[in-house]
Amino acid sequence: MRPSGRTPDQARDVKIIRHFTSHAEGSVLVCFGNTQVICTATVEKGVPRWLNGKGQGWITAEYGMLPRSTHSRNAREATRGKQGGRTLEIQRLIGRSLRSVVDLNKLGEFTITLDCDVIQADGGTRTASITGACVALVDALRHLQLNKQIKTDPFRQFISSVSVGIYKGVPVLDLDYPEDSGCETDMNVVMTEAGQFIEVQGTAEGQPFSRDEMNAMLELAEKGCRELIELQKQALEQP
C-alpha cells in the first residue's frame, strides 16, 4: 500500500553518523531513508543580550536546505534576502524542542547553535533534524564537560521526532515525500525518552481527522520515537 513497500508501522532505515565534519563541537549526518541532514552544534561564549547577567545559557537552531536538495531547485534564501515562513517555523520548532531537554542554568553563559542543513530531502526533514541535532547537542555538551567549561551535565533526557499521518485512509509512520505530498493528515511529534510529548503538530492537509485517527497516529509516533532514541544512544556509545 505504501509507495515504498513499508508496512504502516515501519520507519525508514536510519543512520546517525557522528563527527561528520571536523570544526564543530558536535557534527552529525542523520539519514531517514533518503532524507539526509547535516546537524552541527556550535558552542560560543556569551548569550543573547536579553539574557545577559542571568547566569543561564541559551540553545537556538537554524535550518536550511541546499537549493538542489529537492526534486526541483528552490531559490537560495540568502539570494532572496530572507528566510521563508516554513524555514522560520521549522527552526523555531527545533530550537524550542532542544531547549526543553537542557537545564539552561547548568549550561551557564554559553550559547549552543544547532544548524540543520538538508543536503537531500525526501520528507521528514524537520523530524530528522531534531533527532540528529539531539545527538550533536550531546556531543557539544560532552565537549564542554571535557574542557571543564561546565561542571555538571545540563542534559535532561533524550528526545527524538518522527512524522505520522493518514495516507489513503491508513495511519502510517515516518512519511516519505510521496506520502507526505499525498496524505490527508500529517503530524509531527517530538517525544522524550520517558514517553511524554514535547510537541504535537497535526495538520489536516486534505480532510479533517477524528479523535480516533489522532489516537492511532500518536501510538505510531510513540513506537517510532522509542526506536529512534535507541539509535541515538547506540550512536553515542561509539567513541
Add this chain to the structure above:
Amino acid sequence: MRPSGRTPDQARDVKIIRHFTSHAEGSVLVCFGNTQVICTATVEKGVPRWLNGKGQGWITAEYGMLPRSTHSRNAREATRGKQGGRTLEIQRLIGRSLRSVVDLNKLGEFTITLDCDVIQADGGTRTASITGACVALVDALRHLQLNKQIKTDPFRQFISSVSVGIYKGVPVLDLDYPEDSGCETDMNVVMTEAGQFIEVQGTAEGQPFSRDEMNAMLELAEKGCRELIELQKQALEQP
C-alpha cells in the same frame, strides 16, 4: 485557581461584531475577553501566478499586531523590514485553516485575503483570529453570491479555534495572557462544526505532557470550539 477567577472549563466572554469597518467585503471585530482582533476579508479578482488557468480560487491570510496592543511596545514589523517568525507562523496557520473549509474550485478565480490585526492582546490572538476570520470569510462569500460573481456556495463548514493548556497542573480552557505566560503546556486547536480536527499544535513550554493530559486538553478544546461555532452562527444570523 485561575487568575481571572474562571473555572477550568470556562472560556472568556466572546463578542463577534460584523461590519466593523466599511470598505472590506467582510469585516469583523472579535473579542475573546480583552483580546481584540479586527478580521477583514478582501475579495480580489485573480489568483497567485502558480494557480493561473487552473480555474480555482485561493484563500490566504496575514496577521499583525499594533505596536502597543501588548503590555510593552513591540517594534513595528514594517519598520524592522520584515515579519517575524511568530507572525509568519500564525498567518500560515490562519490561511491553512480557512483554506480547508472552502471548496476552491467553486470559488473560481478569486483570491480572498484575511487580514487579522490585533488591536489589544491578552492571550489567544491566533485562536480569536481564526474564529473571527471565519465569520468575515462567510460575509465575503455571501457578497460574491449576492453580486452573482459565483453561483454556488464554496463554504463547507464552520471552524473555530481555542487554546487549552496545563496551568498549575490543571487542564484549562482559553488561556489569557497571565496563564499563557505561566503555563506548562499550551495547545491551539482548530475544529470543524462536525467535531473533527483541522489543526492541533501542542507545545510543552515548561515540562513534557502525558497522553492523559493531552486527552483532557482535547476534551476542553471540543467544548470551547463548539460554543464558539454557536456564537459565529448567531452573529451571522444578524442582518
Add this chain to the structure above:
Amino acid sequence: MRPSGRTPDQARDVKIIRHFTSHAEGSVLVCFGNTQVICTATVEKGVPRWLNGKGQGWITAEYGMLPRSTHSRNAREATRGKQGGRTLEIQRLIGRSLRSVVDLNKLGEFTITLDCDVIQADGGTRTASITGACVALVDALRHLQLNKQIKTDPFRQFISSVSVGIYKGVPVLDLDYPEDSGCETDMNVVMTEAGQFIEVQGTAEGQPFSRDEMNAMLELAEKGCRELIELQKQALEQP
C-alpha cells in the same frame, strides 16, 4: 456642491475617544467623519543613542494603515519589507509637530512614541492622526506626572491639524476622500491654540494656486483648528 453636502467651511463630525485600548499610557480613537485612527502614546525609559546623557527626552511617531482600511486593499508594509515614502513622510510630520509642543528638557530621559494606525480611511488621515496623537500625548504626560516620574508639565500648548483645499474652484475645509482625490490643491495645516502655524504643506495637485487662494485656505484652516482644539480640551476634561 460638496459630495457630502457640507458647506465649504464645515468640518466633518469629530469624535475623540480616550482609553480606547488598555495597555498604552495614552490611547485615543479619533474619528474625522469616516476616517478612524487609533493613536497610542507609549512611554519608555531612555532616549535614542544620539541624545544619551543630554538630560532631555524625545518624542517620535509611527504611522500605518491596516491593509483594508482603504477602498481597495493595500499590501501590508511589513510584507513588502519597508515603509513607503508616503508613510515615512506622514510619520515624520506627526513626530515633528508633536515635538514642537513639548519641552524636551522638562520631559527628561523618556521617549514617547506616538503610534497612529488607521483602521478606516476617508481622507485626512494625517490631520486626524496629529489631532488624536496630541490627546494621547497629554494622557501620557499626565501618567508620568501621576507616577512622579517627572515633576513639571512639559506640555506647552495644544495643536490640532486639518486639511483645506480648492475643490471645484472653491476653498473648502476638511476634505474627505472624494474631495481629496478630485481637488486642485490640497493643504495640510498644523496650528497651535495661540493661532500660530507649526506646519503648512500646500500642494497643487492639479493647477497652481494664487496668493489669494492661499489666504482663503489659511482662514478656513484657522477656523477648523480652533474647533478641533475645543474638542480636544473637552475630551481631556472627562475623567
Add this chain to the structure above:
Amino acid sequence: MRPSGRTPDQARDVKIIRHFTSHAEGSVLVCFGNTQVICTATVEKGVPRWLNGKGQGWITAEYGMLPRSTHSRNAREATRGKQGGRTLEIQRLIGRSLRSVVDLNKLGEFTITLDCDVIQADGGTRTASITGACVALVDALRHLQLNKQIKTDPFRQFISSVSVGIYKGVPVLDLDYPEDSGCETDMNVVMTEAGQFIEVQGTAEGQPFSRDEMNAMLELAEKGCRELIELQKQALEQP
C-alpha cells in the same frame, strides 16, 4: 546679520551649467552658492505598469547625496539598504513639482527620470534640485522633439524653487547651512513663471510662526523664484 553677510532679500550666486555630463538627454550642474547638484534627465521608452495603454507619459525623480557632500560623512544609502525618509520626501517633492509643468498626454509613452545628486551641500539642496532639474527636463524634451519622437512641446511653463525662513527674527531668502540649522522657521516654495504656487512647505523648527511672518516669507520667495526663472531662461538660450 546673516553669517554670509548677505542682505535679508539677497539670494546666493547661482550657476546653471548645461551639458555637464555626456550620456544623459539633459545634464545640468546647478550651484546655489556652495551647494552643488548634478541634475540629469533620462528619457526611456515605456511607462510604469499602472499607466500602460493610457497613451500618456510619466515624470519621476530620484535624489541622493554623495556620502561626503556634507560636513561629516553620511552612510551611503545603498549600503544601508534603503533610502531614508528625508530622501524619499525630497524626491517625491521634485517629481511632483516637475510633473505639474508637463502635459503628460503630449509627452506620450515616455518616462523621464530626473536624478538629482548632491555633490556638495550647503543648505537648499532640494530647491536647487528642482531649479536645476527643470532645465535638464527642458533639454530632454528638446531632445525628444529634435528626434521627432514627439510632435508638440509638452512643456507648460518654468518653475523654480527657493527656501525662505525666519532667522534671528528676520525673514530671509535662500538659507545656507548655518542659517538652515539655526533658524526658527524654514519654508520651501516652488513657483511658476506666472507667479503661482506649486508647493509651499513651511515648518516651525523652533517656534510657531504667525500669519504676518508667513506673508513676509512668501514675498521673499516670489522675488527669489522670479530671479531663478530668469537664470534658467538665460542658461537655455545658450546653444
Add this chain to the structure above:
Amino acid sequence: MRPSGRTPDQARDVKIIRHFTSHAEGSVLVCFGNTQVICTATVEKGVPRWLNGKGQGWITAEYGMLPRSTHSRNAREATRGKQGGRTLEIQRLIGRSLRSVVDLNKLGEFTITLDCDVIQADGGTRTASITGACVALVDALRHLQLNKQIKTDPFRQFISSVSVGIYKGVPVLDLDYPEDSGCETDMNVVMTEAGQFIEVQGTAEGQPFSRDEMNAMLELAEKGCRELIELQKQALEQP
C-alpha cells in the same frame, strides 16, 4: 616548511565523487584535502528575461558556506538577509569561468545553475568549487543529450582551478587554510586543458610581489591545473 609537510609544488589529495546527491542532473562532492564542497548542476528550461528569444542558453553559479564549515561559526547569509561581498565575488567567478567553456548557442534555451556549497572549509574553496562544478556541468550536459533535449555537445573543454601563493618567501601550490591566512601573496588561477588562462587573480595580502614571483606562481598553477583535469577526466570515465 609547509605546515602540512607538503613540498612546495605538491597539491593536496583530491577526491571527486559523482552522483553524491540524487535529485540534481549533476552532483559532485569535491575534496581538496579537508576542503569539501558539494557542487550540483541544475538544468531548467528557459533563460533569464534579458536573453529571451535569442536562442541561446545560460550558465550561472551560486556559492554558499554552511555556517559551521569554518573554524568558528559564520552567521548564515539567509539570516543576515543578504549575501556578502566575498560570496558574490566567488559566485561571479565560478559562473564566468564555466560560461567560458560552454557554447551557449548549442545549449539552446536552457539555464544551468551550479550550486557550490561548502560543507567543510580548509582553504581553496573557490578553486575546489570551479573544479567540481566543471564535472557536475559535464554530467548535466550529458543528461540533456541522453534525453535528446540538445543535439550537439556544447562543452568546449575542461577547466580546473587551483590557488598558488608566496608563503614564507617560497612559491607554493594549493594553499590550505594555515597557509592562506599567513601568506604574503595569494593567486587563484583558472586554466583550460589546452593550458591557457581563463582567470588570474593575484592579491598581495602582505607585501607586493615581483614579476619573477608571478612567473614562479604561474608555473605551479599550470602543474596543478593539469593534474586536476586528469582527475576530472578519470572521474567522468566512471559509469
Add this chain to the structure above:
Amino acid sequence: MRPSGRTPDQARDVKIIRHFTSHAEGSVLVCFGNTQVICTATVEKGVPRWLNGKGQGWITAEYGMLPRSTHSRNAREATRGKQGGRTLEIQRLIGRSLRSVVDLNKLGEFTITLDCDVIQADGGTRTASITGACVALVDALRHLQLNKQIKTDPFRQFISSVSVGIYKGVPVLDLDYPEDSGCETDMNVVMTEAGQFIEVQGTAEGQPFSRDEMNAMLELAEKGCRELIELQKQALEQP
C-alpha cells in the same frame, strides 16, 4: 586600429584635480579620458569594532555610480535596496589596494573611508578610482599630520592602477568603453611605485589567453602605472 585612434601603448589623457569638493579631508576629481570619478577621503575617529583596542587604524572604500553616468540609466542601488556584486567587488578591491600602502599601526585609531563615485563612465572606472583615491588618501594623511593627530607619516608608497587587454588580437593599454565591451581579455593591474604588483585580475571574456599575451599585457601595465604615479606626484606638488 583602436576606436579612439590611440596607439596600443597609449593611455588616455588623465586629469587629477585636488580640492574638488570642500568638506572632505581629501577630495579629488580624476579623469581617465571621459571617465570621471569623484574620490573623497574621510577621516573619522575610531575603528570598526573588531579592531577596538589594537591601537591600529583602518582604511576602507565604497564605490558607486550615478544612475546616468552610463550610456543607459542604471537603477540606483539605494532604490534597489542593495549594492550589486560588481559594486561590492570593486569597492573591496579599492579598499584592499589602499590598505596595502598604509602602515595601519602608524595611523592609529582612525578610520579613513575612500568614497569613489563615478559621475561619467567610459571604461576603467575601477582603475581611475584607485588612482584618484590614492591622491585623496595622501591629502587626508597630510591633514592628520598638520593637525598633529598623528606623529609619523603612515604612507608607504604610491600605487596606481590601469587596465590592459587584448583587443582584436592586440595587447592595448587603458581600455575605454568600446574596447572594454569588445575585447577578448581584460586585466586590471595595481602597481607600486617600486614596480611591484598589488593586484592582478585578468579575465578571459571571450577566449582564453596565453602566457605570452599575459606577459605583453603586464609590460603595458607597468608603463601605464609608472606614468600615472608621475601624474599623482605632480598633482600633489600643487599647494
